[in-house]
Amino acid sequence: MIIAARELFREQGYLGTSFRDVLAESSAPRGSVYFHFPGGKEELGTEVAIAHAAATVADINRAAARATSGAELVRLIILGAGNYLAKSGYRKGCAVTPIVVDVGSSSPALVEVVRRGFEDSISTLAARLVDKGIPGGRARRLAVSALAGMEGALIVARASRSTEAFESLAEDIAELAESAEAANSNHSPRLGRE
Amino acid sequence: MIIAARELFREQGYLGTSFRDVLAESSAPRGSVYFHFPGGKEELGTEVAIAHAAATVADINRAAARATSGAELVRLIILGAGNYLAKSGYRKGCAVTPIVVDVGSSSPALVEVVRRGFEDSISTLAARLVDKGIPGGRARRLAVSALAGMEGALIVARASRSTEAFESLAEDIAELAESAEAANSNHSPRLGRE
Numbered sequence: 338m339i340i341a342a343r344e345l346f347r348e349q350g351y352l353g354t355s356f357r358d359v360l361a362e363s364s365a366p367r368g369s370v371y372f373h374f375p376g377g378k379e380e381l382g383t384e385v386a387i388a389h390a391a392a393t394v395a396d397i398n399r400a401a402a403r404a405t406s407g408a409e410l411v412r413l414i415i416l417g418a419g420n421y422l423a424k425s426g427y428r429k430g431c432a433v434t435p436i437v438v439d440v441g442s443s444s445p446a447l448v449e450v451v452r453r454g455f456e457d458s459i460s461t462l463a464a465r466l467v468d469k470g471i472p473g474g475r476a477r478r479l480a481v482s483a484l485a486g487m488e489g490a491l492i493v494a495r496a497s498r499s500t501e502a503f504e505s506l507a508e509d510i511a512e513l514a515e516s517a518e519a520a521n522s523n524h525s526p527r528l529g530r531e
Numbered sequence: 532m533i534i535a536a537r538e539l540f541r542e543q544g545y546l547g548t549s550f551r552d553v554l555a556e557s558s559a560p561r562g563s564v565y566f567h568f569p570g571g572k573e574e575l576g577t578e579v580a581i582a583h584a585a586a587t588v589a590d591i592n593r594a595a596a597r598a599t600s601g602a603e604l605v606r607l608i609i610l611g612a613g614n615y616l617a618k619s620g621y622r623k624g625c626a627v628t629p630i631v632v633d634v635g636s637s638s639p640a641l642v643e644v645v646r647r648g649f650e651d652s653i654s655t656l657a658a659r660l661v662d663k664g665i666p667g668g669r670a671r672r673l674a675v676s677a678l679a680g681m682e683g684a685l686i687v688a689r690a691s692r693s694t695e696a697f698e699s700l701a702e703d704i705a706e707l708a709e710s711a712e713a714a715n716s717n718h719s720p721r722l723g724r725e
Contacts, residue, residue: 350632352633428636434632438544438624441621441690455687455691478703479699481699482699482703484687485684489681489685489686490683492631493649494679495635496635502676502679505673505676506675509672509707513703
């Protein structure tokens with residue numbers, strides 16, 4: 338049901354997704370809603386946000402294992418998100434953005450779970466950029482810009498049915514990562530210190 | 532009613548905003564819904580998207596009149612959006628993101644109006660960056676990254692109740708604008724050609 342809900346949130350938002358839709362998509366029995374989600378929709382949203390954050394962290398680490406530089410890492414992640422959206426026919430956006438947009442002002446506990454997911458994704462990406470030789474403070478800022486940028490690109494690209502926003506951000510963030518890597522290796526060619 | 536709806540979309544999304552809410556907020560008479568919006572909610576969304584795009588274009592041109600460089604222009608726009616969000620107690624996000632997120636896959640005509648709004652905002656920002664001496668192709672890419680980044684920062688910052696995402700993006704996009712301005716003035720100190 339969590340997997341089905343995550344896909345439905347991407348496509349029709351949080352308020353636009355009912356338990357009835359989730360049951361139909363997951364072919365779970367009707368009684369399982371009350372059994373598994375006694376806290377109702379907000380509890381389902383919480384589980385989706387936790388699952389989404391774990392998947393995002395895994396995606397970042399998978400890309401980091403392939404990338405040979407910070408610039409390549411941000412390119413892989415950003416362009417990967419764009420490909421995912423395009424392959425879905427520009428239907429499947431971010432699964433947690435709808436939570437912020439629909440109930441950001443009325444469900445603080447749920448939004449706090451989303452915040453922790455963003456924070457974990459940012460920290461993970463920043464740590465992998467540090468591994469690739471970018472100093473800590475610079476890595477954090479790049480990670481924040483890259484992940485905020487991806488969230489926005491998922492909106493702009495969905496409206497325009499074009500991956501231009503992902504390509505622009507991938508180029509631009511990669512350019513910054515390259516500068517940061519070059520500056521760091523100039524300062525300390527072997528130690529990679531900040 | 533359009534002004535009231537735009538503010539409500541920011542705070543509680545598109546699906547989360549009913550005509551009843553809009554009437555309460557705008558103190559318009561009940562009959563006016565059917566008179567002014569015979570096309571219902573989708574027509575209201577269309578008017579909000581058009582008004583929002585016009586306001587965004589005006590904001591960009593207002594910032595351009597104050598900024599003395601492309602870097603300052605992107606800083607003013609991005610930090611301005613962050614200040615707006617923070618001043619609202621992190622309640623008022625983008626007014627058109629909810630349209631994409633809630634009905635992006637089911638109301639193509641409405642999403643097309645949002646697409647035109649994004650495109651007008653991007654073209655306007657790109658043109659103002661060209662005015663500040665950044666070559667056309669580079670200006671377009673920066674404008675796309677800046678506006679997609681702002682849309683995403685409005686989500687991340689709302690969840691985290693912090694303006695960090697705006698500050699990161701403002702610094703990063705301004706750094707790119709500075710490089711582009713410097714590269715252009717090196718190539719052609721007086722003509723400002725691409």
